[in-house]
Amino acid sequence: xxxxxxxEHNLTLxxxxxxxxxxxREPNITELGIFSxxxxxxxxxxxxKIHLKKFPVKGKNVIQGPGxxxxxxxxxxxxxxxxKIESHNHPSFIEPFQGAATGVGGILRDxxxxxxxxxxxxxxxxxxxxxxxxxxxxxxxVVSGIAAYGNSVGVPTVGGEIYxxxxxxxxxxxxxxxxxxxxxxxxxxxxAEGVGNPVLYVGSKTGRDGIHGATxxxxxxxxxxxxxxxxxxxxxxxxxxxxxxxxxxxMDKDLIVGIQDMGAAGITCSTAEMAAKSRMGIxxxxxxxxxxxxxxxxxxxxxxESQERMLLVAKKDKVSxxxxxxxxxxxDAVVIGKVTKGNRLRVFSxxxxxxxxxxxxxxxxxxxxxxxxRYPSYLEKSTQIELPLLPDDYNQVLLKLLSSPTIASKEWxxxxxxxxxxxxxxxxxxxxxxxxxxxxxxxxxxxxxxxNSLYTYLDPRRGGKIAVAEAxxxxxxxxxxxxxxxxxxxxxxxxxxxxxWQFKEVIEGISEACRIFKVxxxxxxxxxxxxxxxxxxxxxxxxGILGILEDYQKAVSPGFKKGAEIIILLGENKEELGASEYLxxxxxxxxxxxxxxxxxxxxxxxxLCREAILKGLIVSAHxxxxxxxAVCLSECAFLSEEKIGFEINLEDELRPDALLFGESQSxxxxxxxxxxxxxxxxxxxxxxxxxxxxxxxxxxxxxxxYRKKKIVDLPLExxxxxxxxxxxxxxxxx
Amino acid sequence: MKFGVVVFPGSNCDxxxxxxxxxxxxxxxxxxxHKEHDLKKVDCVILPGGFxxxxxxxxxxxxxxxxxxxxxxxxxxRGGLVLGICNGFQVLQELGLLPGAMLRNKNLKFLCxxxxxxxxNNHTPFTLKGRKGQVLKIPIAHFDGNFFAPPEVIQSIKKxxxxxxxxxxxxxxxxxxxxxxxxxENIAGIVNEKGNVMGxxxxxxxxxxxxxxxxxGRIIFESIITWSERKR
Numbered sequence: 001x002x003x004x005x006x007x008e009h010n011l012t013l014x015x016x017x018x019x020x021x022x023x024x025r026e027p028n029i030t031e032l033g034i035f036s037x038x039x040x041x042x043x044x045x046x047x048x049k050i051h052l053k054k055f056p057v058k059g060k061n062v063i064q065g066p067g068x069x070x071x072x073x074x075x076x077x078x079x080x081x082x083x084k085i086e087s088h089n090h091p092s093f094i095e096p097f098q099g100a101a102t103g104v105g106g107i108l109r110d111x112x113x114x115x116x117x118x119x120x121x122x123x124x125x126x127x128x129x130x131x132x133x134x135x136x137x138x139x140x141x142v143v144s145g146i147a148a149y150g151n152s153v154g155v156p157t158v159g160g161e162i163y164x165x166x167x168x169x170x171x172x173x174x175x176x177x178x179x180x181x182x183x184x185x186x187x188x189x190x191x192a193e194g195v196g197n198p199v200l201y202v203g204s205k206t207g208r209d210g211i212h213g214a215t216x217x218x219x220x221x222x223x224x225x226x227x228x229x230x231x232x233x234x235x236x237x238x239x240x241x242x243x244x245x246x247x248x249x250x251m252d253k254d255l256i257v258g259i260q261d262m263g264a265a266g267i268t269c270s271t272a273e274m275a276a277k278s279r280m281g282i283x284x285x286x287x288x289x290x291x292x293x294x295x296x297x298x299x300x301x302x303x304x305e306s307q308e309r310m311l312l313v314a315k316k317d318k319v320s321x322x323x324x325x326x327x328x329x330x331x332d333a334v335v336i337g338k339v340t341k342g343n344r345l346r347v348f349s350x351x352x353x354x355x356x357x358x359x360x361x362x363x364x365x366x367x368x369x370x371x372x373x374r375y376p377s378y379l380e381k382s383t384q385i386e387l388p389l390l391p392d393d394y395n396q397v398l399l400k401l402l403s404s405p406t407i408a409s410k411e412w413x414x415x416x417x418x419x420x421x422x423x424x425x426x427x428x429x430x431x432x433x434x435x436x437x438x439x440x441x442x443x444x445x446x447x448x449x450x451x452n453s454l455y456t457y458l459d460p461r462r463g464g465k466i467a468v469a470e471a472x473x474x475x476x477x478x479x480x481x482x483x484x485x486x487x488x489x490x491x492x493x494x495x496x497x498x499x500x501w502q503f504k505e506v507i508e509g510i511s512e513a514c515r516i517f518k519v520x521x522x523x524x525x526x527x528x529x530x531x532x533x534x535x536x537x538x539x540x541x542x543x544g545i546l547g548i549l550e551d552y553q554k555a556v557s558p559g560f561k562k563g564a565e566i567i568i569l570l571g572e573n574k575e576e577l578g579a580s581e582y583l584x585x586x587x588x589x590x591x592x593x594x595x596x597x598x599x600x601x602x603x604x605x606x607x608l609c610r611e612a613i614l615k616g617l618i619v620s621a622h623x624x625x626x627x628x629x630a631v632c633l634s635e636c637a638f639l640s641e642e643k644i645g646f647e648i649n650l651e652d653e654l655r656p657d658a659l660l661f662g663e664s665q666s667x668x669x670x671x672x673x674x675x676x677x678x679x680x681x682x683x684x685x686x687x688x689x690x691x692x693x694x695x696x697x698x699x700x701x702x703x704x705x706y707r708k709k710k711i712v713d714l715p716l717e718x719x720x721x722x723x724x725x726x727x728x729x730x731x732x733x734x
Numbered sequence: 735m736k737f738g739v740v741v742f743p744g745s746n747c748d749x750x751x752x753x754x755x756x757x758x759x760x761x762x763x764x765x766x767x768h769k770e771h772d773l774k775k776v777d778c779v780i781l782p783g784g785f786x787x788x789x790x791x792x793x794x795x796x797x798x799x800x801x802x803x804x805x806x807x808x809x810x811x812r813g814g815l816v817l818g819i820c821n822g823f824q825v826l827q828e829l830g831l832l833p834g835a836m837l838r839n840k841n842l843k844f845l846c847x848x849x850x851x852x853x854x855n856n857h858t859p860f861t862l863k864g865r866k867g868q869v870l871k872i873p874i875a876h877f878d879g880n881f882f883a884p885p886e887v888i889q890s891i892k893k894x895x896x897x898x899x900x901x902x903x904x905x906x907x908x909x910x911x912x913x914x915x916x917x918x919e920n921i922a923g924i925v926n927e928k929g930n931v932m933g934x935x936x937x938x939x940x941x942x943x944x945x946x947x948x949x950x951g952r953i954i955f956e957s958i959i960t961w962s963e964r965k966r
Contacts, residue, residue: 147844151875152785154746238744238788328769330743418846418875420940421783423750428947437945439753552945 001026009036015367022361030299030347030354034362036212037265037303038272041528044366047494048526051504054511059520061483068189069110069260070178071522073484075548077441078184082116085124085177085449085488085544087527091232092174096141100174101149101235105307107178108153109261112244113310115188115251116180119422120436121150123160123176124449124488124542128169130405130730135164138172140731145235146176147416152237153244157417158425159434160449164405165590167453170532175488175525177544179447181438188251191258192274192282192313192339199271199284199337200319202326203243203262203309205292209233210266210305220493220531239308239331246329247310253325255318262309268302270311271337272345276363284337286349298347298354313339373504374497383458385591387577390657394711397586398630398702399722401661404585407627408726409638426555430639432477432623437552444552446480449544452626454579455594457538460502462594464509464541466665469602470625471545472517476606477621477668479554479613480547482517487524487543492536494528502539510541516599519545556613558622559639560646560697564671567648567694568618568680571605571667573629575654581626582661595664602666604687609668611683617676624667630660630712632669633694634702638720645716647703648695656706671697735962736762738776740806740822742797743768747783747819747939754939759955768800777962778815779806781822783875783937793836793878794824803829815859815958816931820876823923823933832926832933833891834883839876840916846875848948849914851922851936852902855895858925859961860932863953869906870899870950872936874914874922879935881917881924888918899923899934 006016009032019035020026027035041047057065063080064072070084088103104121111118123146128135150157155178192199210233250256258278260270267289275282286301296304312333314322319335326333340346345362347355391397401407414429424436426444433448450471456463472482487510492499514521524544530537549555577583578592612618620640624632629650637645650659672680677693684691702719704712737755741748748765755763764774773779786797797803803825810816810831818826826832839845848871853864864870883891891897900920901913913920915935923934938951 144843151844151846151877152744152746152788154784236788238785238790241744241746241785241788415847416844418844420846420873420875420937420946421746421750423753423940423943423946426945440757 001032005032009033010040011036015039018367022365023357030302031357033299033303034268034355034357037268038362039366043265043269045526046366047369047371047528049368050370051507054507055521056511056515057520059484059518062520062522063187064522066521066523069113071484071486072114072187073522073546075445079438080116080182080184080187081179081445081546082111082114082182083177083179083486083544083546084110084523085175085486085542086525087488087490088174088176089172089490089527089530092142093138093172095232096138097145098232098234100142100145102233102307103174103176104146104149105235105237105240106263107176108155108240108244109263111178111180112247113188113259113261114182115186116182117248118155118178118180119424120434120447121155121157121176121178122434122447122449123157123174124451125160125162126168126173126540127164128166129164132169135169136730142172142174143413143416149235149237151418153241154421156419156421156425158419158436159429162410162413163453165453165538167537170535171530171537173490173540175542177449177486179445179546186251188259190260190274191278192280193257193278195339195341197257197316197339198314198319198335199282199339200312200314200322200333201289201309201336202312202333203331204236204239204306205290205332206301206304207292207306208296208300208304211300211303220529233305233307235307242329242331243308243310246326246331249325250322255315255322257313257315259310259312262311264305266303266305272359272362274311274313275339275345276359279343281340281342281344281359282337283340283346286347288334288336290332290334298349302347371494371500372497373500375501376498382591383593385589388587390655391586394660395714398712398714399719401582401585401627401631402634402719402723403726404581405726406581407631409724410727411724412727412731426552427478427557431557432474433480435478435549435552435555442551444549444555446475446478446547446549447544448474449542450474451540451542453538453540454590456506456541458579458591459594460505460539461509462597464506465513465597465599466594467541467543468510468513468517469597469599469665470623471543472519473606473623473668475545475547476609477623478549479556479610480549481610482519482545482547484522485514485519485543485545486522487541489526490530490537490540491528492531499536506539506541513599516603554614554616556618556621558636559620559641560636560644560671561619561640562642562644564619564673565696565698566672566674566677567646567697568670568672568691569667569694570608570670570689570691572690573652573654573659574662574664575658576662576664577658580661580663582628582657597665604689605666605668608683608687608689609670612680617680618670618672621668621670624669625663628661628663630704634719636669637702637716638723643716643720644697645699645701646695646697647699649705649708651707656711659706660704735777735959736775738764738766738774738779740766740768740779740781740802742786742800744786744788745782745784747937751780751782751939754942758942759959761959766802768802771801771805773805773809778817778958779809781818781825783820783822786821786825793821794828797825798828807831810931813928813930817860818933819937820935823935824878826931826933831931832924833887834881836878837880837882838878839880844877845914846873848873849936850902850904850912851899852906854897854900858898858929858932860954860957861898863957863960867906869902869904870953871948872938872941872951874936876935879915879917881921883918891924894927896924896927897921898925898932
């Protein structure tokens with residue numbers, strides 16, 4: 001094989017040599033294509049594998065940890081929650097609409113592949129500043145793509161988060177998370193067991209789209225990224241909906257042995273992984289694969305990433321029953337091969353054997369790298385900053401923060417998503433966590449995504465801890481306790497030592513926090529090479545944490561409510577301005593040390609919040625995050641049904657800007673009645689958590705006093721308008 | 735009484751509607767598969783929301799050719815109750831059972847949000863439990879809900895009092911701002927001339943349980959149930 005072909009397949013010469021050694025000969029071009037996919041970073045996790053082992057993965061609720069299509073936790077009553085997050089960053093930059101849409105399609109298949117009906121989607125999105133028309137177009141495309149796919153399939157998009165930063169200008173992030181509910185005795189895995197069992201191809205026909213998608217996602221982009229548009233797949237949510245219904249119907253009837261979706265790396269990955277996991281072999285005939293284009297080569301068929309396809313291994317005598325169900329839904333279900341003895345992948349085309357490879361080599365023997373890591377040179381300078389002088393006008397600062405796209409209302413986005421279909425959505429998007437009732441039960445599932453990349457940029461380990469802590473805090477604010485986590489790790493090029501250092505540190509931070517919160521990692525996804533023209537994104541871990549609220553009637557939302565007047569802060573204010581949205585928005589300063597976090601203290605604050613919610617003592621709760629206390633309180637006012645204002649007084653001996661806008665961790669703003677106050681205080685004492693009364697809700701103004709002197713005094717209406725209108729006005733039809 | 739909920743490929747509010755009928759209103763309810771010719775002796779047919787045939791070509795344009803639609807047309811002509819919700823409304827328009835057509839929302843975006851609706855006519859089987867002028871809070875979720883019809887059609891549906899629901903402010907006032915999708919005459923729901931077929935863009939099944947934020951959609955189902963009981 002010539003060097004150029006090897007390079008074009010994104011393999012190193014050493015890797016190629018290893019392939020030749022493993023298979024005992026030179027691979028043909030189709031086989032090389034197979035290796036290029038299966039040994040790509042995206043499929044093999046070759047740079048991350050040894051580090052991911054540090055994650056705590058065991059827990060009493062965990063039914064399935066990392067290594068399957070999705071993680072599974074037991075939620076009681078014979079039910080399972082199946083959930084996972086995945087990135088679709090690279091395709092979304094090249095072709096935002098289809099990139100994001102197929103990201104949704106992929107994660108949905110990961111969930112229903114396991115026998116669970118998807119009940120909710122959440123997205124974590126990162127874009128460059130909207131002042132740049134290119135970023136605006138990317139965001140518009142991504143949001144439309146998510147909406148087009150999720151809405152059509154009928155899975156509500158119930159929440160998520162969106163941040164804006166220059167580092168995402170040429171590298172937007174689209175991380176999509178899905179949760180589904182399955183039954184305990186109906187969990188399916190990617191297995192190809194039983195010699196002679198037929199292998200069925202179901203779903204859409206195969207075309208030339210998406211060839212080399214996984215390889216594309218495993219390299220940096222240069223100036224020619226536009227040329228990669230044909231590598232992006234095209235989604236058909238209608239087909240997906242049919243596939244979902246047909247697969248769930250087949251699974252309900254005990255007709256199959258195993259199932260896997262054809263996502264990245266298509267037929268190659270699904271056949272190879274299923275057989276390898278079961279220590280079996282597999283044989284397929286490409287002439288039988290339904291094709292939508294003429295004269296496709298074996299190479300193209302094996303590498304296509306056409307969407308909405310699945311591979312089933314059927315029980316021997318059940319093929320016609322399966323085909324009948326798929327026919328009902330107007331879908332192809334074709335036997336393309338069988339399970340064999342002997343651990344090899346054999347592919348035939350036109351009567352000839354075109355692939356004959358040992359499965360171990362493809363799936364398990366990809367080289368694993370412990371890549372060099374080095375403390376990044378930027379850190380010393382970035383973390384040491386001189387704090388600016390105090391601002392003159394805190395009213396203006398608050399209004400400016402509320403108008404910063406990262407903080408501003410995202411209603412323009414989430415009203416494009418059907419967030420109510422399936423009638424389980426208890427809290428509308430914009431609450432601290434999404435909350436979904438489980439029909440005919442008292443329980444609700446809570447889910448949230450979190451990850452502040454400026455924190456992880458400035459201190460990867462601490463940022464990792466905070467991502468876990470804040471996600472758990474979000475759950476606690478609605479009354480739910482965490483039971484499992486999934487994560488998407490978005491980084492630059494792992495071959496650069498400074499990136500690798502960030503990666504290792506983030507994993508240490510996440511692991512430590514997960515251990516303390518007793519939240520096992522059940523799966524996730526690593527997305528490296530988020531660099532365009534040599535500029536990496538900030539390290540961006542996104543944590544998706546799933547929780548349970550035992551009685552959904554007890555759910556609490558962030559908005560102030562009439563009748564519960566007292567505003568309390570759980571936790572403590574500190575003088576911390578580093579890495580804040582305040583410094584970034586007002587002073588264009590992205591630096592300093594992110595806020596400190598004491599995980600044990602954090603845990604106690606959360607326990608206090610949950611206990612008080614379950615005892616019905618507090619009626620609203622909202623965690624203090626980007627923009628600090630002033631923004632948090634303003635949001636509580638904006639999200640109240642009657643738009644209730646507030647007046648508080650702060651006495652802490654801290655810089656007033658740190659008090660108002662600092663992002664110190666482990667803080668929650670709650671409201672309660674006079675009667676409940678004593679009871680909350682006694683729980684706080686028991687938990688050794690500091691709390692203080694800030695003031696009262698009421699009126700139509702935002703009033704903040706600093707040692708009895710008004711430093712913020714604004715009409716609520718004016719602040720609300722800044723918060724609500726920022727994003728719609730950017731996207732207004734001209 | 736017995737409800738039938740039609741399932742087209744791509745329907746996605748079929749389960750929601752069935753759940754609400756069975757578990758909120760304790761009614762008999764069954765799915766009706768679009769490829770069959772059997773209405774299973776139901777008293778009311780509901781065409782649910784969703785994206786039948788992916789909304790490809792035009793919302794509702796392909797679903798109207800489903801075999802079961804022959805039976806639905808015949809059922810409606812005999813005075814049977816037919817309710818189309820969201821995509822179901824669009825299908826009924828394509829079938830010619832209801833007038834008008836849906837254009838893309840005026841802001842050219844999908845819209846999922848609560849809206850306020852003014853009940854315009856409580857002399858139909860679908861609205862008799864409400865008061866004329868009553869304001870309901872029910873969510874919408876659609877891309878194409880911008881009601882359009884030629885002037886003579888608008889005139890005739892007004893004259894015949896076929897408009898049942900209009901987008902309005904929380905206090906019931908009609909305004910352009912409350913008319914989120916740009917519908918002519920703020921139309922959110924209409925009935926046919928005989929009054930036994932109704933289409934509405936808002937989703938009453940999403941507003942039938944307090945835990946989900948509103949119970950105002952109950953009026954629609956309760957009206958149908960009451961009407962059927964009276965008839966008996």
